Amino acid sequence: MSNIDQSIETRTFEVTQESIDQLINNIKSKNIEFINNQFNDLNPSDAAELLSNIPEKFRVKMLLIDGLQIKPEVIIELNNQLQKDILNKLPSDNIADIVNNLESDNALQVVTNLNEDKKIEVFEKIPTEDKNLIEEVLKAYPEGSAARIMQTEYCAVPKNWSVGETIDYLRETEELPKEFLQIFVVDENNRPLGSVSSSRVLRNPRDKKMQEIMDEAQLLIHGDWEKEQVGYLFEEYNLVSAGVIDKNNKLIGMITADDILTVLKESTEEDAFKLAGVQDEEITDSAVKITKKRFIWLTINLFTAVIASYVIGFFDGNIEKVVALAILMPIVASMGGNAATQTLTVTVRLIATKSLTSENLFKIINKEFFVGFFNGILFSFITGLFVYFWFYDFKLSLLIGVSMIINMACAGFSGIAIPVILDRFKIDPAVASTVFVTTVTDVVGFVSFLGLAGFFLGI
Amino acid sequence: MSNIDQSIETRTFEVTQESIDQLINNIKSKNIEFINNQFNDLNPSDAAELLSNIPEKFRVKMLLIDGLQIKPEVIIELNNQLQKDILNKLPSDNIADIVNNLESDNALQVVTNLNEDKKIEVFEKIPTEDKNLIEEVLKAYPEGSAARIMQTEYCAVPKNWSVGETIDYLRETEELPKEFLQIFVVDENNRPLGSVSSSRVLRNPRDKKMQEIMDEAQLLIHGDWEKEQVGYLFEEYNLVSAGVIDKNNKLIGMITADDILTVLKESTEEDAFKLAGVQDEEITDSAVKITKKRFIWLTINLFTAVIASYVIGFFDGNIEKVVALAILMPIVASMGGNAATQTLTVTVRLIATKSLTSENLFKIINKEFFVGFFNGILFSFITGLFVYFWFYDFKLSLLIGVSMIINMACAGFSGIAIPVILDRFKIDPAVASTVFVTTVTDVVGFVSFLGLAGFFLGI
CATH class of the missing domain: 1.10.357.20 (SLC41 divalent cation transporters, integral membrane domain)
Known part of the structure; x- marks a missing residue:
């Protein structure tokens, strides 16, 4: 059972003073190999926690060491304020790399947290189509809207396809999201008619039509809805994922429950903090x-x-x-x-x-x-x-x-x-x-x- | 696009004074057909909201009308206090029906909310194996633990199976959960070795071994962990579902992000309420x-x-x-x-x-x-x-x-x-x-x- 024990171990990582001190010493001696190993051995969420716990001056120092390699996912796991601080201290080549390696919702979040000059520099270094997609969402949807937290990668098939055709398509097509909880069934204008959960595709025979097994009453999120409202709907209707549509009812993306967990936690927490007159605070703030x-x-x-x-x-x-x-x-x-x-x-x-x-x-x-x-x-x-x-x-x-x-x-x-x-x-x-x-x-x-x-x- | 519009419409139901008044009138005249239609036309979550908004005395009156049919899911969507009140007023036949028609996590919740006498009556009316399973969890795991919010229905396959064998098994087997986000790969003692998301099964060729595509580092929840801690882990590690294991590391169930949304919301909300000295309150409380x-x-x-x-x-x-x-x-x-x-x-x-x-x-x-x-x-x-x-x-x-x-x-x-x-x-x-x-x-x-x-x- 070493597998399980190890997996549980890896996940219940705690930032100790020892690990911080050790890291600080290696930052002082610019031991980049140790630092990279330290961060890459950890799950992104834990790596982010470690990064949050280093005193600011050493963090800045570390970010400027040549050859530093921190996984893009680590940046995403940081809280917003720290993410802003760190991103705006990284060279734009580095940020472009991060943006290119992230899924669209996370890439968007990174770009949103850049100051204007950095944003222009980064935009020059990423593929034009990615840049256009990001700019489009930034322009069309305000901060805090559903579109800003959606991922633009989703999985959709025409209504006349069968389960077999769908599975073949999924097996053969490279550029699909890494994971998806549901497959949308769309009309010729990319408007969703319904959706089929991945497990339902698995459980049906190959000759079954997707249209026959799809759920028509699936809730669709409008891109301009407030993300708190989306959180409320997910909680209210027990959703694990939902499609996002634009003004013309066309499918533009997908939101999953794991993103909503963060939205819901933050919005409830924020209200309690606001009532007590506390702003966004970091445990490492002086x-x-x-x-x-x-x-x-x-x-x-x-x-x-x-x-x-x-x-x-x-x-x-x-x-x-x-x-x-x-x-x-x-x-x-x-x-x-x-x-x-x-x-x-x-x-x-x-x-x-x-x-x-x-x-x-x-x-x-x-x-x-x-x-x-x-x-x-x-x-x-x-x-x-x-x-x-x-x-x-x-x-x-x-x-x-x-x-x-x-x-x-x-x-x-x-x-x-x-x-x-x-x-x-x-x-x-x-x-x-x-x-x-x-x-x-x-x-x-x-x-x-x-x-x-x-x-x-x-x- | 009538499908979409309709689906959005159905989902943004608001309880109006009119609909409440109309319902009260029909309760007074014991028009059971109208009442049943009214509740069955709504999504369970909305039906629960309507039910919460009827003044208590009419609610009690309604529950005692013969022939009342309320979907089991509606009961689940009620807040805990109201669920207790209502359940303990329903005849035990009715409750047994509800328990039989729910997934295990929800059935457990219903039983937990019964008073002792009702519980004994209901236990006599449900299948022995369901009763034993419920009693086992109730005995082994305290209230507020992960096991109390897990569903005992999950999907697991032996480690030597291929994707093709897995799909065939899923297509042919009746008693599997309605939806599942991941399939667990287990050893001969039902201990999880890893898990494969449904979408990854879909995207791999039939001859691929499950063991080769499984994720070994998947977080496993111990049944006796506090549910708030589980909520924290889901949020921290962006999970959509996770397996639950017992003391011997055997798989006993599964928790999905939609259940966690409620846990996370309630625990954050509760803290804010407690700080202000407010107990669980209902909008309909006098x-x-x-x-x-x-x-x-x-x-x-x-x-x-x-x-x-x-x-x-x-x-x-x-x-x-x-x-x-x-x-x-x-x-x-x-x-x-x-x-x-x-x-x-x-x-x-x-x-x-x-x-x-x-x-x-x-x-x-x-x-x-x-x-x-x-x-x-x-x-x-x-x-x-x-x-x-x-x-x-x-x-x-x-x-x-x-x-x-x-x-x-x-x-x-x-x-x-x-x-x-x-x-x-x-x-x-x-x-x-x-x-x-x-x-x-x-x-x-x-x-x-x-x-x-x-x-x-x-x-």
């Missing part, structure tokens, strides 16, 4: 680099906090008279903030999965308001009771109870209304919502608690 | 139900807020003398909270993707501390300056600056240390971290700002 990346978000939050403080400032007279107000006010603001974050997180997912429709929107906004309101009532009792046994002041209990209800109902409402409104204005709700929502719950929390203090406590 | 689900998290947060208030209470004397302290203290706490949330969100993803190793852990903790510290220095200047122009009090500026540095450095450190420690103690860091981290940043924020006030302001 503390200074990360500090810079997180600075903007913290600055925006400083504004929010200052607005809240400014609001508190209006009621300094009340606080001077009753210090308990200062002690208790963070409770009201914090409960509102947490209730709003719950609603917000759910809403951002509902928007991302297109589950909010004009049909159900008002019902769900209404519901979130009531969830906030109900929890407000529950916590007004709990907090009121607790404050009574702390300060033995019934009026103070009443005050915190009332402001709790007001703030938590507002939290529920703004937690859904703000991301929905931002989304309508084409602003990414995951990025911008938290700031607005927190401001609302802070301001409403402090105003209701400190403002009503005059009325309830008679100060 | 406000009362959601209020209950969110209540616990808010209660925990109330404790956190109370601890912070209690800390403020210690310094009521200082606040009484300088009201500006009450006005400014939320800024220090809020900046710490936000900085910690950034670190926490990143750390939870690092833990989920197993990117933190004993090798890099201390380096990264150190880095996060410095990110907090650096941003603390930047914001101590910004906030100090701004406070000076608000209160014209240099000592107050100095005070907020110093406490800002202390709190943000603590935020960076606790934002990573707390989830890492929780993870070591086998507590899910996504669920529990936020509470602890917020408590730390609140307490440190208030203590440093209010506590140092005596020293800086001489009060």
Whole structure:
């Protein structure tokens, strides 16, 4: 069973400090043979991980050593930012080589990550037809569209072919994709009529017509659809691959589930990161680099906090008279903030999965308001009771109870209304919502608690 | 092109209020023919969406109408909670029918969602060998393991077979999975030696040996691996399918990328939800139900807020003398909270993707501390300056600056240390971290700002 054990071994590679140190020493001594062997022994994904884990200055140094040979697939496995950095440091001959050896979707990704000068240089060094194909897709389809992640290599046969003819064609034709999960059946204008999975071709007799065994209801992706939407459809309809068509319903490429796994992971992860104000970060980014990346978000939050403080400032007279107000006010603001974050997180997912429709929107906004309101009532009792046994002041209990209800109902409402409104204005709700929502719950929390203090406590 | 247009049409079904109302009316009048047609006209995924959107009381009513026929696949497409609810309301005959008509992975999922009594009833009504297979997997592999999401139907051939023999076997054998992406090559003990994709079988001549064209380095999944880990491997290595083996390295099943899409989506989504204190929620859950689900998290947060208030209470004397302290203290706490949330969100993803190793852990903790510290220095200047122009009090500026540095450095450190420690103690860091981290940043924020006030302001 050495085969299996070995295959499992190779795949569960972990980047150790030892392997990094060893590599760094060999980079210092420009031992190109060791470096090439090191990378070529690994699976592309693991090689990319190793490459990501070398400190930046050694990585740059390594890339400039003559004779360096890194498989094109390794570049593809790098995360986007690192891929950009590395590509733009490689000589254009090297990049042209990489582009020529990749499947179309990956070649496209590489070209997209080049800066303008590099792109022009590389285009001069690749076959004209490849260049035209890439330029066409770049021109016709925006970044983030389905066409940008499809591969233009696919397998299609005319509708009148039999299983036997198809198999013979597949055996004899050289320039076909290395692997394909389905074979498209197309009309004379290359418009897909249906598709047959490779396994179904295998299981049918040679004289069976492809048209008879094809699946007509196969989902087709439009090239200009957003890739996140495609991810959603793959997940929803359990697809392993799907054809991509252009505006005239002609087949232009194919997307497979392994590409979608990355899209789906990134888009869900991105939303969570955006909500917390984190940009694309690399595990190898230096503390200074990360500090810079997180600075903007913290600055925006400083504004929010200052607005809240400014609001508190209006009621300094009340606080001077009753210090308990200062002690208790963070409770009201914090409960509102947490209730709003719950609603917000759910809403951002509902928007991302297109589950909010004009049909159900008002019902769900209404519901979130009531969830906030109900929890407000529950916590007004709990907090009121607790404050009574702390300060033995019934009026103070009443005050915190009332402001709790007001703030938590507002939290529920703004937690859904703000991301929905931002989304309508084409602003990414995951990025911008938290700031607005927190401001609302802070301001409403402090105003209701400190403002009503005059009325309830008679100060 | 009617085929394509129709297929796209069918797939972009949206649940409208009209269709729901119409269905409810037909449930009321027990018009079973309409109901059956309505569900059978739809793709299983869309049918499940429609079913999820009917209010609970009508759904229960509908399930009890005689003659109701819902395709087994529809049940599978429901989210887990709803699937449980519905299954346990159906008669056991009906469930046995569903189990018999599903592939093994889905049948297993259905059985897992039955309560004990129902399970025993259903087991009496399905073929013994199916029952044994299900019971075996249930006994040997825990919930959330790879074996629980695999299908036990797969396609394997002996190593000495040729492509021709394989194709003949596939054509002649009835009981094979409907679709398969790869054919495993196994030894006499059913241990996989490698695998050949269906398309590679198609592209090779009949006399070629399977062993010659097989891929030996194919990743094999152990049945007891966590399904999230499997999702991570699929994404990392761009897999569309993989074999599952038992402790003796024998092939026991197969997992395909379409199942993994759901695993990956759910696990990423779950982490984001857990961080915000949201449990599994349904778009059709009532406000009362959601209020209950969110209540616990808010209660925990109330404790956190109370601890912070209690800390403020210690310094009521200082606040009484300088009201500006009450006005400014939320800024220090809020900046710490936000900085910690950034670190926490990143750390939870690092833990989920197993990117933190004993090798890099201390380096990264150190880095996060410095990110907090650096941003603390930047914001101590910004906030100090701004406070000076608000209160014209240099000592107050100095005070907020110093406490800002202390709190943000603590935020960076606790934002990573707390989830890492929780993870070591086998507590899910996504669920529990936020509470602890917020408590730390609140307490440190208030203590440093209010506590140092005596020293800086001489009060």
